[in-house]
Amino acid sequence: MYKIELSSDDVPKKWYNINPDLPSELPMPQNSEGKEQIENLSKIFSKGVLEQEFSQDRYITIPKAVREIYQQMGRPSPLFRAKGLEEKLNTPAKIFYKREDMSPTGSHKLNSAIAQAYYAKKDGIERLTTETGAGQWGTALSLACSLMDLDCTVYMVKVSYEQKPFRKAIMEVYDGEVYSSPSENTAYGKQVIKESPNHPGSLGIAISEAIEEAMDLDNVYYSLGSVLNHVMTHQTVIGLELEKQFEMIETQPDVMIACVGGGSNFSGSMFPFLKDKLQGNSDCEFIAVEPRSCPTLTKGNYEYDFGDTKGFTPMLKMFTLGHDFIAPSVHAGGLRYHGMSPLVSLLAKEGYIEPRSASQEEVFKCGVLFAKSEGVLPAPETTHAIKVAIDEALKCKETGEEKTIMINFSGHGLLDLKGYENFISGDLAPDID
């Protein structure tokens, strides 16, 4: 059996919210001195998502319209057995991968984009602003807005904007309006350009620009593709489907692996399984993999920090490299973020999640091996998870253990071929430790 498939009817009816199951209380967001960032949240977020952000309900009903669009966009996504890779590694381990790349926009990001666009539309809003790094989130939100008949403005980190002209093209197909960030659209963008005309941009700066624009206008909300609790909750459709899929084949994963930037694909695939671990009913290991050049969980501090560079967001208690951290221009643009989901941060702090980091050179090598054995080309972000899955499978080869390893295959790399081209020709920039 290569493909474990669910039917449209199996799309979950509720999202899972991990908040009530946490081992200790999640530290609340805080205002910075003399500011009112928390009070401002209601100007830029819909009632629906703000309610979810602070909800203590274990399960949250997925609105019918959202569930239908999940189905229309092809959910549930299949679970694949990576037999080709297993054979190449000659490992007794069983490797599975959840195909979030099969979404029309090529990654898991649509799961939250649809929900956020839905709640904004419900509030009578006309437009959403957002940031994007690699482009996966901007593409997903552009499509979601198109489906919900909303306008969409995307601030794309300048270095990605220039590396990936086709990301702009696909967002424009979906009617997204795309700006290179820092831009001249916002006071903060102008300030950054003035201080540093060749600034490569960062997710933190792009977030500041998108929030600034939404703050200034009544009919516009802001939308974030990761980090916040409600985004993690929306993404749990992945893990809830996975539970059914593993039940179908009467197997339970021993190790679950995903890459982490802000934490959304990691949380989405793992929180329903982490619940069992938190309740003492599971020995599964949960591994979060980040780039060596942006080591938020492995080398950052667990402290209050802003989610953006300018300081428009409340202070969040999370692992962070500092809100003014500018990550090197590695190709995994979706993982170049200074902070981390407060939920993931807490669970890592408490020892429920094991963080690891990997170098750009080694993850691309594993991405190529995966593509040659399974066919699918992984996104540079996803190759981080594959690298650690290969490490784990090779350990099993030594020990003889027949572990079941699950990779959340967060996205495909078809719009990231520049990175593969550089890898093949030996032109990848070295990591900065």
Added chain:
Amino acid sequence: MYKIELSSDDVPKKWYNINPDLPSELPMPQNSEGKEQIENLSKIFSKGVLEQEFSQDRYITIPKAVREIYQQMGRPSPLFRAKGLEEKLNTPAKIFYKREDMSPTGSHKLNSAIAQAYYAKKDGIERLTTETGAGQWGTALSLACSLMDLDCTVYMVKVSYEQKPFRKAIMEVYDGEVYSSPSENTAYGKQVIKESPNHPGSLGIAISEAIEEAMDLDNVYYSLGSVLNHVMTHQTVIGLELEKQFEMIETQPDVMIACVGGGSNFSGSMFPFLKDKLQGNSDCEFIAVEPRSCPTLTKGNYEYDFGDTKGFTPMLKMFTLGHDFIAPSVHAGGLRYHGMSPLVSLLAKEGYIEPRSASQEEVFKCGVLFAKSEGVLPAPETTHAIKVAIDEALKCKETGEEKTIMINFSGHGLLDLKGYENFISGDLAPDID
């Protein structure tokens, strides 16, 4: 129901060969005067595919290893209902699309690539040479060779090679060796470059180069991605799956639509349904859509012609624009071929297939509409089928007919975003009528 899904077990066990069901005898290939192209076929093709090329068996068993790789690569492909598009068109028609884009290489091409690589390997061959236009076939054969542990050399039409650098990158990920054609590798390539140093290349020239190389070497075969009978036969996995999928929802298609270049995705999806029509058991219409700038079926002649430019292939009885025809550089590179499958040609000649043509501007417009309503971005080739499906759905809106329309969604356009970019910015080159 948005997605009609089969399980891995439903991958067909036999291919369907339409040859014994044709309304009149298929004209045999011929040698040109004084040449022995037919005798040379056994130097460049495997025993397996040559046997299939001339077989009169209605069903041909799919080798177990080939069927397993079909499964590993995710077959069967799902059938989707295009409810978003139906709503946008406000049509009573039901529109379905078969998702061949969900193959890891993004198109239907892998269906024949795997089979051809398998039979070559069985003959003890070490390498395959081939041509590619848009790059879909070269990508599929590179992956198939990688899976079968064969080397692969791809001659890529120069204009595509330059328009689509990332196609080269993905073929190289799969260890394909890619040359811009005309190249300096072959005597014929050198001759073309000498006569016309800025020649944009053509599929016919690339085929000649790939055949020349295979002819000269004992351990090398040549592989063709379309036109020939055995390729059409391999592709029938699409239509055989479709039959089961329509049975599942107790529906039969009234109109089936696919684009045509050499005819492989058209034949693959339709031949099993055409069989019923040939036997008088179906009223389904079969529409083949080609670019206005390369109007093989709509304006070509039905006559003997070479499959390649140099004249290495036997003469095939087919619709052709002449083997020295150089199509304008439209973005649907996979449809820029002077000839047409002899099987498709015969069925069009006999009136079983209705050919239509469409302009580049109008197909991109329909491609964008499809992407915005269904999410998936179609390949420029596939947009031709979508254009005619929209025409048919709008006719139903006028007449009130609730027809069931099936599009073979041959591939996605994620590596063809240059064309969309040009369309959005108004820079598409005009068609040449």
